[in-house]
Amino acid sequence: MFHIRLTDVPGTSTRVVPVGSELDAEMSALVTATDGADARGRITVLPRPLRSPARVLLAGLGDGAEADWRAAGAAAVREAADDEVLEVQLPAGVATESVRGLAEGLWLGGYRYRDAPKPVRSGEVRLIVDNPSAYAESLTRAQIAARAAWLARDLTNTPSSLKNPEWFAAQIVAEAATRPGLTVSVRAGDELARFGGLLAVGGGSVSPPRFVELSWQPPGATLHVVLVGKGITFDTGGISIKPRDGMKLMKKDMGGAAAVVAATLGAADLDLPVRVTALTPLAENAVSGSAFRPGDVITHYDGSTSENTNSDAEGRIVLADALGYAADVLHPDLVIDLATLTGANAVALGKRTAALFSPDDQLAAALTAAGAAAGELMWRLPLSDDYLDNLHSDIADRISAPAGPGSVMAALFLRDFFGDVRWAHLDMSAPSWAESHDLELTKGATGWGARTLLNYLSALDGGEQPGA
Template identity: 80%
Template sequence: MFTIRLTDVSDDSPTRVLPVGPGLDPEMSALVAATEGADTAGRITVFPRPLRQPSRVLLAGVGTGDEAAWRAAGAAIVREAGDDEILEALLPADLAPSALRGLAEGLWLGGYRYRDAVKAPRSGEVRLVLDDPSAYAESLAAATVTAEATWLARDLTNAPSSVKNPEWFAGQIVAEAARRPGLTVTVRAGDELERFGGLLAVGGGSVSPPRFVEMSWQPPGATTHVVLVGKGITFDTGGISIKPRDSMKLMKKDMGGAAAVVAATLGAADLNLPVRITTLVPLAENAIGGAAFRPGDVITHYDGSTTENTNSDAEGRLVLADALAYAAAELSPDLVIDLATLTGANAVALGKRTAALISPDEELVTALTAAGEAAGERMWRLPLADDYVEHQSSDIADRINAGPGPGVITAALFLRDFYGPVRWAHFDMSAPSWAEAADAELTKGATGWGARTLLYYLASLGGDTPF
């Protein structure tokens, strides 16, 4: 990531950034007055100053001045700047620490580039000029962690599936965890997966065998144990129930939930959050081959219950079922949160920017919604409606995996069978996991949706936190 630093002294730079508001000189105030919407969050008005220093001023709209508005402003600023440019941002004396955190997140997230791409990463610098820089150091440090977590989730999701098979993904998790004291990782493969019938079925048709990754963060004194589960389908052909061509183009992103929970756990370790976290990542490639599972097959899950496969393109819930059942049987968590690019119905119901949240726990819904609002990641609660349970019955197994009805809700009803008697929340974040174009802090491609929401939520469980 390019550099952001705090300073109390104005340095010479070719470009200066000023928020739209009181204190602008008469020329700039006149330009703002003549520019419709200049104060809108994320709007940049360029004020050239030939033969003067700085040579131009970027007037950044900050809207209502809340954290989200400053995040949008930061993203717009970095897009207007050149790759190696030095920017000097003069910030209000009464700027809230949360606003600076939003600004820094927006700068870094708006400037994201896939780190294995041909185009080089940005190498510029943004100097945040403040009366008392030390008062904002903690907010900048927190923004650094959330931005790095989101960058990692985006990088993992953007990686092509020709590279990103289950073995590679598991190796990335091991390598990242090794850089952080206190994190441990166990990777299961082969005979160790004997009880994970859903994972074995989904991954059986691929030349790249499945993996089951368990990452643990256990700080001393932690009183709450959170289990995070992320769907990790490294590519999804739909299996024998093959997808149409257009639906298959972006299926490298079908592990976006896994990327988010991994990144959030690494971020929690970076922040030294006093919360015990166990992260479970079932990894498989849903491919077509002689060993692929078939419609009509009966799958036995980790808890011994059975599912009749009626659609091999409803594979995500099968691997999540094993992970949820494992958590319930082996980990004794206080709560479980799963993230999955699970259904196309997510986009039909809520559009491209909003994840579906389903949970029977009112307190958990309230806390996660607040975390999402603070992080700038949209969600909307859908009901866990029992009306559709009868449609998931099977004559030869405990259930089927793809019953009729509203897809987001029926998938959640399927998962409900496995998480045990603990608090649980499910995110279907298929739609917001990918952006077709730059929008506020999003760049085209993977968004890393969920990494920031989880970090904000986990931080809230720890009491005295940087959020």
């Protein structure tokens, strides 16, 4: 990540001035003459040849909410040259949350995939404020949140020719090793004997599955939150094979696992007083003679069975094992899963909004608020018992891919495995990927969910849950 520095000494580099700050006559005239200059994320360029600074960028702030500052930061860093120092002149007494949003936007908008041919920007960004020390914590929190999103994006953007389950597990181990207080275990081979769903889905690939448990357990923490992320490193659809266009972006089918890992690492970076465990069932859903078949009966970690009716509905199969493990072994207070689970999510809610399922009104409200603060939107959908008959199987406890509303049916399937705890399921297939730059999102993987989870975990005090 490039460096952002707080300072109270303006220099001579390209300057960003939020519209609404004190402006000299030249800037005021430009704003007056430019329709919509104050719109969120709008950048208006004021060239000043032979003068210092030689260029001023006016950044629109909309209503001035934290999200507006984040959008302004992302737009500004994209406008600046990679190797130039960018200075952002902030008004006196600017709110700490505004600075946090601006810094997050600068980092998020300046993201590039770590192995991209074009390197990340090398020029420094300076935030010019009247009292730098007052904003140091805001800058630190913004950096940790942005770093989590960068990691989730990097993991998701990595081509599946590199990103098999073994590689992904090794990345988690390496990241955990850089942070004190984290423990990680990786299960493979015979250690997965009870993980029937994970073995079935990963059985068709030459790259065997892995099950990774990453834990942050600070001293004195009494509240235990388990985060579960779908980790399909590539999804062909298996024997129920996808069409070509549907397979192109399936390197992103582990976006949920990337987000929960990044959030747990972020919890350690923030030293949050909450025990957090991330579970990532990792597998490649491939086509071969050993691939699982429609009609197969799978025995999950909890001993219950599912009749496979569509091998392209593999995500819920591996999540079921992870959720069963959490309930049986970890006994958490709360479970949240993130999964790029259904195309029906995009049909119902579009590209920017995830589907939220939970029987708990207060938990749903707290997650929705955490997502809104991060600019990661979600919409709660119903868990209607009217569709339960669709899950009936004559030879197992349930079928895996019943007819009916796709996202709802997947959530009803998963509901059996959460156990007797508060829980929420986030179907984030659509917002996990952006086709173009969009506010703080960059083209490609969005890292959706990492910052939402950090916001939610930061609101916990180690013993109580918001709204509980």
